[in-house]
Every structure is written in structure tokens, then in C-alpha cells.
Amino acid sequence: xxxxxxxxxxxxxxxxxxxxxxxxxxxxxxxxxxxxxxxxxxxxxxxxxxxxxxxxxxxxxxxxxxxxxxxxxxxxxxxxxxxxxxxxxxxxxxxxxxxxxxxxxxxxxxxxxxxxxxxxxxxxxxxxxxxxxxxxxxxxxxxxxxxxxxxxxxxxxxxxxxxxxxxxxxxxxxxxxxxxxxxxxxxxxxxxxxxxxxxxxxxxxxxxxxxxxxxxxxxxxxxxxxxxxxxxxxxxxxxxxxxxxxxxxxxxxxxxxxxxxxxxxxxxxxxxxxxxxxxxxxxxxxxxxxxxxxxxxxxxxxxxxxxxxxxxxxxxxxxxxxxxxxxxxxxxxxxxxxxxxxxxxxxxxxxxxxxxxxxxxxxxxxxxxxxxxxxxxxxxxxxxxxxxxxxxxxxxxxxxxxxxxxxxxxxxxxxx
Numbered sequence: 001x002x003x004x005x006x007x008x009x010x011x012x013x014x015x016x017x018x019x020x021x022x023x024x025x026x027x028x029x030x031x032x033x034x035x036x037x038x039x040x041x042x043x044x045x046x047x048x049x050x051x052x053x054x055x056x057x058x059x060x061x062x063x064x065x066x067x068x069x070x071x072x073x074x075x076x077x078x079x080x081x082x083x084x085x086x087x088x089x090x091x092x093x094x095x096x097x098x099x100x101x102x103x104x105x106x107x108x109x110x111x112x113x114x115x116x117x118x119x120x121x122x123x124x125x126x127x128x129x130x131x132x133x134x135x136x137x138x139x140x141x142x143x144x145x146x147x148x149x150x151x152x153x154x155x156x157x158x159x160x161x162x163x164x165x166x167x168x169x170x171x172x173x174x175x176x177x178x179x180x181x182x183x184x185x186x187x188x189x190x191x192x193x194x195x196x197x198x199x200x201x202x203x204x205x206x207x208x209x210x211x212x213x214x215x216x217x218x219x220x221x222x223x224x225x226x227x228x229x230x231x232x233x234x235x236x237x238x239x240x241x242x243x244x245x246x247x248x249x250x251x252x253x254x255x256x257x258x259x260x261x262x263x264x265x266x267x268x269x270x271x272x273x274x275x276x277x278x279x280x281x282x283x284x285x286x287x288x289x290x291x292x293x294x295x296x297x298x299x300x301x302x303x304x305x306x307x308x309x310x311x312x313x314x315x316x317x318x319x320x321x322x323x324x325x326x327x328x329x330x331x332x333x334x335x336x337x338x339x340x341x342x343x344x345x346x347x348x349x350x351x352x353x354x355x356x357x358x359x360x361x362x363x364x365x366x367x368x369x370x371x372x373x374x375x376x377x378x379x380x381x382x383x384x385x386x387x388x389x390x391x392x393x394x395x396x397x398x399x400x401x402x403x404x405x406x407x408x409x410x411x412x413x414x415x416x
Contacts, residue, residue, distance in 0.1 A: 032291070035287065035288045035291045035292075036288075036291055036292055036295055038288040038292075039288035039289045039290070039291050039292025039293070039295075040155070040292050042135075042285045042288055042289045042292070043134070043135045043136055043139075043140075043155060043289060043292050043293070044115075044116075044134060044135075044136045044140070044153070044155070045112070045118065045134055045136075046134055046135075046285055046289075047118055047132030047133065047134060047247075047249065048132075048243045048247060048249025048250060048251060048281045048282045048285070049132075049249050049250035049277075049279070049281040050132045050133060050243075050247045050248045050249040050250075051118070051120055051130040051131060051132030052130075052248075052250070053247075053248035054130070054131050054132055054133060054171075054248070055120065055129070055130025055131045055132065056130060057173065057176055057248075058168075058171035058172075058173050058174065058176070058177070059171055059172045059173045060131050060167075060168075060170060060171040061119065061120075061128045061129065061130050061131040062172055063170035063171060063172060064105065064106075064109070064119070064128065064131060064170070065102060065106065065128055066102050067102055067105050067170070068099060068100045068101060068102050068104070068105060069097070069099050069100075069101070069104045069105050069108070070099040070100055072105055072114070073148070073149040073150075075162070075163040075166045075167055076149075076159060076161035076162035076163050076197055076198075077114055077115070077116075077117065077149070077162070077167075078114070078115040078116075078140070078141055078142045078149050078150070078151075078159065078161075079108060079113050079114060079115065079142065079149060079150040079151075080112075080113050080114075080115050080142065080152070080153050081113075081142070081145065081146050081150055081151050081152055082152060082153070083111050083112050083113040084108075084111055084113050085107075085111055088107060088108075088111065088113075089146075092146060092147065092150065093146070106119070106128060109121075109128065109131075110125060115136050115137065115140050115141070115142065115153060116133055116134045116135070116136040116137025116138065116140060116159075117131060117132075117133055117134070117137060118131065118132045118133070118134065119131055120132070133247055135218075135239075135242075135289070136153070136155065137159070137162070138158070138159055138162060138164070138200065138215045139155070139156060139157070139158065139159070139215070139217070139218040140153055140154060140155045140156065140157060140159065141153075141154050141157045141158075141159045141161070142154060149161075154299070155218075155219075155296060156217055156218040156219030156220075156293070156296035157217055157219070157299070157371050157372070158198065158214070158215045158216055158217045158218075158371070158372040159198065159215060160197060160198035160214070160215065160372060160374040160375045161197055161198065161374075162197065162198060162215065163195070163196065163197045163198075164195060164199070164200045165191075165192035165193060165194070165195030165196070165199075165200075165212075166192070166193065166195075168192050169189050169192045169193060174188055174189065180205065180266065180270070181204070181205070181208055181266070182208065191204075191210055194210075194212075195212040196212070197374075197375065198214055198215050198374065198375040198381075199212035199213060199214055199215065199375070199381075200212055200213065200215055200246075201213065202241075202242070202245075202246055203355040203356070205245065205246070205266060205267075205272075206245075206258065206264045206266055206267040206272065206355075207263065207264050207265060207266060207267070207355055208265060208266050209355060211351060211352055211355065211380070212380070213229050213352065213379045213380055214229075214372075214375050214376070214379060214380065214381050216228070216229065216364075216372070217368060217371060217372055218293050218296065219293075219296035219297060219298055219299070219368060220296070220297070220298040220365055220367045220368055221235060221293055221294055221296070221365075222294045222295070223332050223336070224332060224334055224339070224365055225334075225335075225336075225337060225338060225339050226338075226339055226340065226362050227362075228356075228362065229352065229361065229362060229364070229379035230352055230353055230355065230356030230358070230360065230361060230362065230379070231340050231356055231357070231358045231360060231361075231362055232356055232357065233255075235290045235293055235294065236286050236287075236290050237255075239286055239289055239290065239293075240252075240253050240282060240283070240286060241253060241255070243282045244275050244282060245272055245275070249281060249282050250277035250278075250279060250280065250281045250282065251275070251277055251280045251281055251282025251283050252275060252276050252277065252280050252282065252283050253272075253273070253274075253275040253282075254273065254274060254275075255272075255273040256273050256274075257273065257357045258272050258273030259273055263354075263355075298367040298368040298416075299368050299370075299371055301370045301414060301415055301416075302370075305370060305414060306411045306412075306414035306415045307411045308415075310407060310408045310411035310412075311408070311411040311412045311414070311415040312412075313408040313412075314408035314409040314410070314411050314412025314413070314415075315412050317401075317405055317408060317409050317412070318409060318412055318413075321399065321401070321405070322390075322393070322394075322399055322401060322405070322409055323393075323397060323399065324393075324409075327339075327341070327363045328363060328365075328366050332365060333365045333366035333367055333416065334362070334363045334364065334365045334366075335363050339362055339363040340358055340360040340361065340362055340363070341360055341361055341362075341363060342359070342360055342361075343360075343361065346361060346396075347392065347393075347396035348361070348378070348382070352379050352380065361379070366413060366416050367416045368416065369386070369413055369414065369416060370414055373385075373386070377389050386410045386413050386414070387406065387410055390406050390409055390410060391406070394406065
């Protein structure tokens, strides 16, 4: 990412304020920029008060004190090069940082350089006393410009390296979570160990079933109605859901669908659909957070990553013979409206769909597919490649695609 120089920024502002627009239009523009910037700060740094859970209840910070940078990067944590102190940045560039020294991890936390994780230190800044997490933990990565796992932030990208289960397993006090699920700590750690990189199981804390899904991207959502693999709701619903029920922040959340004890026994028992904190640290932030996410652009595919001529032929197939555009309507590449389908309509099992209120799967937007190919496709990564997805639909819908057709269609999907 490139930052504007002071002179370029000044020139841009001068041009902006010299535009022939009314005071109300200018006020709306200024408000939009302000909301975007506030939303970026929330996305990157707001813990919503969840440090009381991750640090106070689970004691995750106690484990992090002994985690080396090598281990942290190994479980998919990322380092924001723009937040590194100059001396640390210089040492990294010169190869003088000990990757096995936990003290380096603490230094990165002090600098707010660990993407999606905030360390809370004592007044002297020496002892780590708690830790909290942010949206960016799962929905940001870095461009690896300095080293693997260390670079400039890429907000909205799915962190398919992140091993959430392994990170949670580090916590020394997992008994409260085990009690919630009605299992032993050993069983809980065994389940968490099976999630693997790039996956998280949000519904396990609602129904007690196990079925981790891939972390989806959070960019390119403008115009898209529902935002998770199985629907649930739009951006603000899911942000409130995750901030309250998964991140364990302090806020308000209402969803009476979770009162259905036959489908969501844990959620119904714990009244998860009726959350209200004494001090709401989530609700006031939802608006700006939504605006930032809606504004995140879809990354363009790297030059040379697909064959342009094949992609052009593939576009014709996409809109006609292959029937892709029936559901993945350009330019949203999902349906305008209620973008949901039954398992039978798309030829897969109903397990994950049945864990959501509408018992359907969302038509996933296709733009930026190239950024999240790691881990496979569909909610659980069942199709390892785009070619496997195309093969599935060719057989399921009886499309009669030739090998050349499939090749061209794949290159078109890479180009989106």
C-alpha cells in the first residue's frame, strides 16, 4: 500500500473543497469519509471489551507470554509492518530478531503490530495483563512485503493461515467454554485441534454440533444482501452476532430465532438471543464498521494470473451455457435480493444449512476469488480447486461442458 505524501494530500483536499457542490452535499461527503475512517479504526483495533473474556476468563495472555514470533506466525498471526517501531523494523530487515524469543512477541503487542490482537499492559508497560481480539484477526492478512506473515495490512481478506482452534487451545483456563458445551477440557481441545487453518465454527456455541467453516472475505459486500455461508443476516446483524457471542464483547444482541431449543439448545438455554450489557461497547460502533466494510474494494487479480483470451471465452460460457449467471448475477455475482438456495438446488448435503435459521446456503459472491483459494471452496472447503467446483456443477446440472469450456470458465473466475 502507498501512502499519500503531505503535498499530494494537501492537493487532494484543496481540489475536494473547491468542487462546486452545496453545503449539504459537502457535509455528506465529510460525514462519509469520517465514518469510513472511524470504521477502519474499529475494524482494526476495537476489542468491544472482549479482553475481560480472553484475558480475564480464559487467561490467554498468560500463554502468549511464552509464545515466540516463530510460533505466532506458525498459527497464522500476522504482523503489521506500518505499526512496528523503527528499531524493531530495522532489526527485522537486518535479520537480527530472534524468532524464538517470546520477548519479541510482547514487543510486537506493545506496538499494536499483531493484526487483530491487542495486548493490555500494566502502567509501566512491562507486564502483559490481558489480551483482546478484533475483527481484523480473521478478516485481514498482510502482503508479506517484509517477510512471510509480515507486511502491510490487507483488510477484508480472509486469513486462511489463521488457526483459530490452535490459538484458543493455548488458553490455560478453558473450563468455562467446556462447561458451556457440556464436554471435558480434553475433548474441547481435541475438537479445536481439528478445525485447522482458516476455519472457525461459530455455530458450535449455539447447537453443540461440530462443523467448522472457512473464514470468508469481508470485501466486496456492497449490494450483497446476506453475508455468511448460510445466511443469518446482513453485515450489521453478523457483526453484532460475532462481537457479542463469539468475540465475547460487551453489547446488545437480539435474535429470537435462537430461542428454538430444538435447533439451538445451548443458545436457548443461555439466552444468547437476548444479550444486553450494562455498558454497551458494541452497538455504537456498528454503523461506522458497516460503512468501512461496504467500502472495502475487491482486489484485482495479479497480472499474468489468468489467460485473458480464455477468460473472455469463459465469460460467454458463464452467462450462457454454464448457467452460472442464473444465480451469480453480474456485477454482484450473487442474486440481488434473497440470495439463498436449498441444499437440493446446489447438489450438496444439508448439515451446515440446517444449523442456520433458513436452512439454506447463500449464493457466494465470486469477485476476488483468487485471494481465498487456500483451503478450498464452499463453506467447508469440500472442493479443493475451482476446477472441482466446475466439475460438480457440470455433472449435477448436466451442462455437457467440454474440457476446453471448463478451462476457459476457470480462467474467467480467476479474473473476477
